[in-house]
Amino acid sequence: xxxxxxxxxxxxxxxxxxxxxxxxxxxxxxxxxxxxxxxxxxxxxxxxxxxxxxxxxxxxxxxxxxxxxxxxxxxxxxxxxxxxxxxxxxxxxxxxxxxxxxxxxxxxxxxxxxxxxxxxxxxxxxxxxxxxxxxxxxxxxxxxxxxxxxxxxxxxxxxxxxxxxxxxxxxxxxxxxxxxxxxxxxxxxxxxxxxxxxxxxxxxxxxxxxxxxxxxxxxxxxxxxxxxxxxxxxxxxxxxxxxxxxxxxxxxxxxxxxxxxxxxxxxxxxxxxxxxxxxxxxxxxxxxxxxxxxxxxxxxxxxxxxxxxxxxxxxxxxxxxxxxxxxxxxxxxxxxxxxxxxxxxxxxxxxxxxxxxxxxxxxxxxxxxxxxxxxxxxxxxxxxxxxxxxxxxxxxxxxxxxxxxxxxxxxxxxxxxxxxxxxxxxxxxxxxxxxxxxxxxxxxxxxxxxxxxxxxxxxxxxxxxxxxxxxxxxxxxxxxxxxxxxxxxxxxxxxxxxxxxxxxxxxxxxxxxxxxxxxxxxxxxxxxxxxxxxxxxxxxxxxxxxxxxxxxxxxxxxxxxxxxxxxxxxxxxxxxxxxxxxxxxxxxxxxxxxxxxxxxxxxxxxxxxxxxxxxxxxxxxxxxxxxxxxxxxxxxxxxxxxxxxxxxxxxxx
Numbered sequence: 001x002x003x004x005x006x007x008x009x010x011x012x013x014x015x016x017x018x019x020x021x022x023x024x025x026x027x028x029x030x031x032x033x034x035x036x037x038x039x040x041x042x043x044x045x046x047x048x049x050x051x052x053x054x055x056x057x058x059x060x061x062x063x064x065x066x067x068x069x070x071x072x073x074x075x076x077x078x079x080x081x082x083x084x085x086x087x088x089x090x091x092x093x094x095x096x097x098x099x100x101x102x103x104x105x106x107x108x109x110x111x112x113x114x115x116x117x118x119x120x121x122x123x124x125x126x127x128x129x130x131x132x133x134x135x136x137x138x139x140x141x142x143x144x145x146x147x148x149x150x151x152x153x154x155x156x157x158x159x160x161x162x163x164x165x166x167x168x169x170x171x172x173x174x175x176x177x178x179x180x181x182x183x184x185x186x187x188x189x190x191x192x193x194x195x196x197x198x199x200x201x202x203x204x205x206x207x208x209x210x211x212x213x214x215x216x217x218x219x220x221x222x223x224x225x226x227x228x229x230x231x232x233x234x235x236x237x238x239x240x241x242x243x244x245x246x247x248x249x250x251x252x253x254x255x256x257x258x259x260x261x262x263x264x265x266x267x268x269x270x271x272x273x274x275x276x277x278x279x280x281x282x283x284x285x286x287x288x289x290x291x292x293x294x295x296x297x298x299x300x301x302x303x304x305x306x307x308x309x310x311x312x313x314x315x316x317x318x319x320x321x322x323x324x325x326x327x328x329x330x331x332x333x334x335x336x337x338x339x340x341x342x343x344x345x346x347x348x349x350x351x352x353x354x355x356x357x358x359x360x361x362x363x364x365x366x367x368x369x370x371x372x373x374x375x376x377x378x379x380x381x382x383x384x385x386x387x388x389x390x391x392x393x394x395x396x397x398x399x400x401x402x403x404x405x406x407x408x409x410x411x412x413x414x415x416x417x418x419x420x421x422x423x424x425x426x427x428x429x430x431x432x433x434x435x436x437x438x439x440x441x442x443x444x445x446x447x448x449x450x451x452x453x454x455x456x457x458x459x460x461x462x463x464x465x466x467x468x469x470x471x472x473x474x475x476x477x478x479x480x481x482x483x484x485x486x487x488x489x490x491x492x493x494x495x496x497x498x499x500x501x502x503x504x505x506x507x508x509x510x511x512x513x514x515x516x517x518x519x520x521x522x523x524x525x526x527x528x529x530x531x532x533x534x535x536x537x538x539x540x541x542x543x544x545x546x547x548x549x550x551x552x553x554x555x556x557x558x559x560x561x562x563x564x565x566x567x568x569x570x571x572x573x574x575x576x577x578x579x580x581x582x583x584x585x586x587x588x589x590x591x592x593x594x595x596x597x598x599x600x601x602x603x604x605x606x607x608x609x610x611x612x613x614x615x616x617x618x619x620x621x622x623x624x625x626x627x628x629x630x631x632x633x634x635x636x637x638x639x640x641x642x643x644x645x646x647x648x649x650x651x652x653x
Contacts, residue, residue: 027155034160043147043155046136047071052127052432054171056080057142058120064143074110074127077142078178080119112464114178125164125171129300129311134159135167169417169427176426176458287315290405290517297406299360299434299520306524307360307434309405314521323514327403328548331515334399334507335551341392342495348385349396350552351538352470355383355489356400357519358541359436359468361530369532370463379537380489380558381429381465382456386475387493393472394440395497395504400470401438405513408438411471422451429459429467436468444473453484460487489538489558492567519544567608569635578604585625588616596628 024040031037047053052074057065058081069075124136135158140146146153158164290309300308307314331353338345366379385393394408401408417423428437446452459465475492522544533539536556545552557563572579582599597616601623609615614630 023150025153027157029157030160032159046157050126050128054125055142056121056123067144068142068147076112078114078116080116113181115181116178132164132168135164169423172427172430293405293407297435307520314517316521320514324518327515328550330507330510331550337503341497347553347557348491351557352385352396352491354538354542354552356436358538360434362468363466364530365532366463374532376461377487378534381460382469383489385472385491389474390496391493392497393493397438397440397472402511404516406435408440410440411442420451422455426455429465433467436470439471442471442473444475447484456484486560490560490563492563565634572635585616598626598628600624
């Protein structure tokens with residue numbers, strides 16, 4: 001271990017400990033319009049006004065990192081070190097020892113730290129209200145001397161949105177290579193140590209009131225332009241009124257005089273309102289914000305408020321409650337109309353709606369599942385509405401978009417990153433926005449022949465994936481990609497729509513996001529216990545919708561292998577003539593053993609592919625060869641002795 005001024009210095013103690021005067025350093029600045037300017041600036045000032053940082057840095061002082069980013073509530077670090085076996089072992093041991101005290105003292109902050117192998121990069125993404133607004137790169141580590149001292153550094157500051165998106169994508173590409181340091185066992189250890197020290201992980205109410213709540217209301221005031229800036233806070237829960245307290249800097253001490261009320265507030269959901277004269281204006285502003293439909297409709301989760309919609313607290317009044325009932329009625333009509341197409345359509349449509357409603361909480365469910373060691377693939381992060389052309393898949397996606405107040409995106413029009421739409425999708429899935437990403441008309445080949453396959457597999461297995469993806473694709477000629485689709489909530493639409501187009505159009509015109517806002521409010525008010533249920537990953541949204549009278553399925557419908565198995569069974573029962581007896585072939589499971597087989601023409605089975613358990617590899621390009629015994633066993637038809645008439649009776653009873 002090296003010495004500095006007579007003292008031992010560790011791998012992460014190379015920052016300065018003495019106070020230094022802030023120095024200006026050369027910065028190349030690219031503003032929002034893409035105009036470039038070079039000037040000297042104090043680097044510390046570049047961090048002002050932001051509360052979130054995603055950073056790639058090289059080995060530096062842990063003390064310095066938390067000093068540099070002390071005003072940030074969300075900190076995510078990817079740290080590189082000198083790469084050799086001894087330094088990596090020392091790195092993992094020392095960084096855990098160094099960061100534990102900071103994590104215990106900062107339980108109300110979100111802090112994630114990763115080791116990024118073979119990296120010497122310095123990249124900082126700065127955000128405000130969960131949206132990345134600035135990128136900083138150059139030579140500076142996250143150290144006191146680089147940001148606050150006289151050490152020479154070069155900075156490139158980017159405020160241009162297009163360039164920012166490039167570096168966001170770049171960051172998440174790097175993050176995919178990183179290895180977590182603060183894993184679930186370490187987090188449990190920190191919480192236990194904090195509990196021993198009497199430190200609660202609950203939020204600091206004074207901080208929330210002075211920083212969080214005020215900021216939200218100020219932004220509301222800015223958008224309405226006419227709202228007063230005199231902000232008050234009230235709690236209107238179980239008839240307990242907290243004395244009106246005008247929150248201005250010189251009156252902070254008043255909070256200390258109502259300590260008991262603060263403790264009470266810490267246990268209850270806070271309602272934030274403006275002064276009485278401006279309540280109606282605030283309602284109007286929030287309602288207008290909630291009506292907006294954009295491609296990037298946002299849903300964030302805040303420790304103080306719960307779920308925020310488009311950056312603001314959920315607002316519910318009698319008008320929204322009435323409209324929510326109308327939405328439930330329209331959905332009942334839509335699902336009823338779908339029976340004209342197929343007896344399967346109602347459950348498929350209902351399950352797609354349940355999946356969409358459940359999207360804001362699936363991250364929290366998967367996170368808990370990861371901590372409990374449950375397979376993440378039981379809790380899909382993406383849904384695939386697949387099947388034949390003109391089966392109404394795009395219409396369903398549009399229905400979902402209107403119900404959630406967002407927009408669907410055509411896959412071909414999606415911006416490319418590194419020459420692929422898949423990497424753009426990947427970056428969006430790792431963003432903090434919990435609103436689902438709706439992508440229409442994905443090329444079927446991309447599920448087995450492109451970067452999309454890797455992205456879907458990677459994000460499905462990563463507990464850090466936050467955003468849900470709902471895709472549509474014409475899978476009529478689909479012939480691969482089982483490793484991807486078995487991770488999906490798979491909903492196959494096998495027949496074309498046969499319904500009243502005018503009736504559907506009328507329903508579509510009436511749809512809005514009121515029922516979804518009610519669901520978000522339900523999550524906030526009830527403080528729902530989010531426990532992973534492997535039998536039904538969509539349980540919370542399902543129970544809400546059923547309670548609202550929407551006829552969605554009562555159990556989970558999206559397991560790929562169950563769907564495929566059921567579809568093969570229906571096909572065998574309804575069209576046994578396409579299952580041709582074939583000569584005995586070499587079995588797949590017992591070497592050298594001949595087995596009886598079915599030969600099935602691929603064009604006759606649409607998107608269906610054999611499950612591994614009964615597929616036999618063959619050289620016939622136009623046929624599937626199935627192990628007859630294994631196939632009948634899988635679909636529950638082994639030795640039934642049923643006639644064709646009996647099979648039809650069984651199918652429709």
